[in-house]
Amino acid sequence: KEERITLAHGSGGKATQTLIQAVFLEEFGNPLLAPLEDGATLPLGDARAAFTTDSFVVSPLFFPGGDIGDLAVNGTVNDLAMCGARPAFLAAGFILEEGFPVADLRRIAASMAAAAAAAGVSIVTGDTKVVQRGKADGCYITTTGVGVVERPVELSASGARPGDAVIVSGPMGDHGAAIMVARGDFDLESPIVSDTAPLHGVVSALLDALPGHVRTLRDATRGGVATILNEVATASRAAVVIEEKALPVRPEVTGVCELLGIDPLYVACEGRFVAVVDGAHAGRALEALRRHPLGAGASIIGTIRDDPPGLVLLRTAFGGTRIVDLLVGDPLPRIC
Amino acid sequence: KEERITLAHGSGGKATQTLIQAVFLEEFGNPLLAPLEDGATLPLGDARAAFTTDSFVVSPLFFPGGDIGDLAVNGTVNDLAMCGARPAFLAAGFILEEGFPVADLRRIAASMAAAAAAAGVSIVTGDTKVVQRGKADGCYITTTGVGVVERPVELSASGARPGDAVIVSGPMGDHGAAIMVARGDFDLESPIVSDTAPLHGVVSALLDALPGHVRTLRDATRGGVATILNEVATASRAAVVIEEKALPVRPEVTGVCELLGIDPLYVACEGRFVAVVDGAHAGRALEALRRHPLGAGASIIGTIRDDPPGLVLLRTAFGGTRIVDLLVGDPLPRIC
Ligand SMILES: Nc1ncnc2c1ncn2[C@@H]1O[C@H](COP(=O)(O)OP(=O)(O)OP(=O)(O)O)[C@@H](O)[C@H]1O
Ligand SMILES: Nc1ncnc2c1ncn2[C@@H]1O[C@H](COP(=O)(O)OP(=O)(O)OP(=O)(O)O)[C@@H](O)[C@H]1O
Ligand SMILES: [Mg+2]
Ligand SMILES: [Mg+2]
Ligand SMILES: [Mg+2]
Ligand SMILES: [Mg+2]
Ligand SMILES: [Mg+2]
Ligand SMILES: [Mg+2]
Incomplete structure (x- = not known):
């Protein structure tokens, strides 16, 4: 059967990654893209x-x-x-x-x-x-x-090391939730607004505060924070362990996501990023972020472990643990 | 009446220029774009x-x-x-x-x-x-x-001066004609193939042969050679005078264009460019181009004059003169 492009190939999740690797990386492959x-x-x-x-x-x-x-x-x-x-x-x-x-x-x-x-x-x-x-x-x-690139940085999803802290710069899912409501398909009303914002200022503040101690920066767009964490776990061959109760989500966003049956961890932001930083400097990183208006809602959401490599684990509010996988399908097409 | 986007806004001709200037240049305006x-x-x-x-x-x-x-x-x-x-x-x-x-x-x-x-x-x-x-x-x-940019070039559509020679690097309109035939709307058959090709090699040959004497380079894509010549005439506040009998067009392309009622001067190429060079070095420019496979069909098609500024004039095979204006409408949508 002829394989065809589906909306899931545009989700930023599992299907997108597979397509990029099987077609684009395969054909274009070079050290800068890889x-x-x-x-x-x-x-x-x-x-x-x-x-x-x-x-x-x-x-x-x-x-x-x-x-x-x-x-x-x-x-x-x-x-x-x-x-x-x-x-x-x-x-x-x-x-x-x-x-x-x-x-x-x-x-x-x-x-x-x-x-x-x-x-x-x-x-x-x-x-x-x-x-x-x-x-x-x-x-x-x-x-x-x-x-x-004016600083001597070496940032990469492959740079996370056991003991590092995982930080998210603010509440998750505002952009995706705002788009879903705006689309009017669900007859919802909500005060949620997109978080679209330029992040280089708050990133500068972080890099200035922690020279040499920031491993990874990634904006949490399609596929949300969960996708970024999976990219880090895979590229760094490490485990990412996050705490459910530490995840910042606005109550309005939680409400919309519950109605739509979507986990906010997978919902796109357009003004939030995930940073992996040396665990010894995590407190200083959080302070630097919180001093900036676009990092005021920053939280440490987890840590890097060596085991099990390649997996993202969520410790639930009830003390259980579950695997946070890549997004499958596309619950929110054309979000960006 | 509400103004709406038409196919002509994508033609590369008059409507495109107006839209770019009225909307994009107006809003984005900065010295690098201008x-x-x-x-x-x-x-x-x-x-x-x-x-x-x-x-x-x-x-x-x-x-x-x-x-x-x-x-x-x-x-x-x-x-x-x-x-x-x-x-x-x-x-x-x-x-x-x-x-x-x-x-x-x-x-x-x-x-x-x-x-x-x-x-x-x-x-x-x-x-x-x-x-x-x-x-x-x-x-x-x-x-x-x-x-x-490794050479100390200053290339610009505004750089043409009276006495300069206008050169086209090869036959005009192959790409546009190939697309029109391929579209099958006109029930034509023709051996025409697109001229799509990378031009930096033949451009290098020209720049090496004429250091400091190349004023303008522009690839003749949407709107064809006529559009480029108008851009040069306007930006340089000069007249561009071209000779109909010097215009290189393949007979197959002439045939398709006659059937479709389109002048090959307006038909897109994707592997041809227009060069304006110091008239004293035009012969050397032509030699350098013709030595390269992608410039083998190069011709000097005209000269820059000071009067009438801003206009492109065509001297016809019969000795008459007509104005070659910007393309109006879009006879060939989605050519590139
Ligand atoms: N068609 C493509 N050709 C080459 N590389 C691609 C292609 N599509 C994506 N990539 C590469 O795959 C990686 C992931 O792309 P993706 O678009 O998911 O990242 P992003 O821009 O950070 O996310 P988003 O698009 O949601 O903002 C990037 O390194 C990107 O350069
Ligand atoms: N939407 C836009 N915003 C800003 N600048 C634009 C926009 N569209 C076109 N321009 C600018 O207008 C000029 C003409 O654009 P155009 O696309 O016609 O050039 P081109 O790429 O050489 O031709 P073609 O697209 O046919 O290959 C360029 O300087 C381009 O940067
Ligand atoms: Mg992208
Ligand atoms: Mg990104
Ligand atoms: Mg992006
Ligand atoms: Mg263009
Ligand atoms: Mg061009
Ligand atoms: Mg172009």
Whole structure:
């Protein structure tokens, strides 16, 4: 039977990883791509540049707390930040559907401009394509970023070591929950707003506070925090053990997730990241994060152990332990 | 009446330019974007990097001479080459439609890998999104490139001066004509194949032969050679005067264009560029180009004059003169 692309291939979970490895890594394979980090780090003259791309297909285009425009800027700014880079330049490619209102496009471009200004980046090049009615869904945007790696960092999902602390920078799942509510499919009302935000400032604060002691940074987008933790466990050949009661989730988000039957651990954020830091400096890391508005809700959620390697374990509020696997299927398509 | 996006906004012609200026330049405006060259040139440490992006929505995905994969690699490689850069790194963002055959995706990825290897670039980062059936058309790809500007070039559409020669690197319109035939809408048969090819090698040969004497390089993609010439005339505040009988067009392409009622001057190439060079060195430029397989069909097609500024004039085979304006409408949607 002919294999076909399913929505699960876009979830950020198990199917996405399999596709990326079996098709893209297999065909494109090279040392810069192979570690599958948030971006690639490029040697350019005497500089190190970070380079990353994301396509945005979120639906709806406008939602509480943001729109596809600021999401597309912040998303790429954040993947640069996760490389330890100062975000500097963006490219923006638009695929527009015939019939899309120019006023909406202008609103989206204005929102990108504002987000770029807030993040200190310039949109320096772009592209505009149009497809016939019914061949897209209004507006898709691909942003690609170049950043400058000014610190001597070596950040990688493979860098976690037993004894390290696992920190999440704020409450989980706000973005995904906001999109699900905005979509109106579930006849929910809720005050939840997307957490879309540029993270390089709060990341700088952390890197300044813990020079040499930050192992891994990863923004918790598609697949949520659970996906990141699995990536760390696999790449570092270590166990990630997290405490259910330490997981920060807003009560409104818990409510929406319960209604939809989804675990907030798998719900996308667009302004939160997971950091793995040397356990001896965890307290200092938490302080540095909490002093920044975008890290005010940071929590230490777990630790790295040597056993069982490759697994993420959750210690439940009742004292039990369960495996937190990669996301299977796609409960929340087109979240970003 | 509410203004809406039309296919003409994607043509590369007049409507595209208006949209880019009224919306994107207006909102994003900054000195690196403002000249609207093929790519932006970035200061990065002691290096100068070129940076460019293109989204590809070509239909059909597979066509004589290529497919969306090698087109997406070569297109971005060529925009880097037009900046005088050595193409080095690519990012690739995929938007896939639910139901797309994985075998086709693999074929496209393999074609990208082969094109990247041929061009000496690495695909170092990427993204994969999936949208529901009916929200895309199989596969869209956005490639973004980073190149290294190793020569002390200052290339710009605004650099043409009276007395300069205008050269096209080979026959016009092969790509657009191949796509139109492949689409099957017109029940045509023709041996035309796309000219998709990486141009940095032939550009290097030209720049090496004429150090300091190349003013402008631009690949003749959407809107064809006529669009490029208009960009040069406007940006340089000069007249571009071309000779109809000097325009290289394959007879098969002339045939298809006559049937479709389209002027080959407006038909997209994906492996041809326009160069404006110091008139005193035009002969040497032509020799250098013709020695390279991808410049074997190069011709001097015209000259830069000071009057009338901003216009492109065609001297017809019969001795008349007509204005060659920007493309209006979109006779060839989704050509790249
Ligand atoms: N089509 C592709 N070609 C090459 N590499 C890809 C492709 N899709 C994803 N990758 C790589 O796989 C890894 C994971 O990609 P993914 O998009 O999940 O990361 P992300 O951008 O951090 O997450 P999100 O897209 O949810 O923001 C990255 O290293 C990325 O460069
Ligand atoms: N959405 C956009 N935002 C910002 N700049 C844009 C946008 N679309 C196009 N541009 C800029 O406008 C100029 C012309 O773009 P265009 O896509 O026509 O060039 P090209 O890539 O050389 O041609 P083609 O896309 O046909 O290969 C470039 O400088 C490009 O960076
Ligand atoms: Mg990321
Ligand atoms: Mg991302
Ligand atoms: Mg373009
Ligand atoms: Mg170009
Ligand atoms: Mg281009
Ligand atoms: Mg991504």
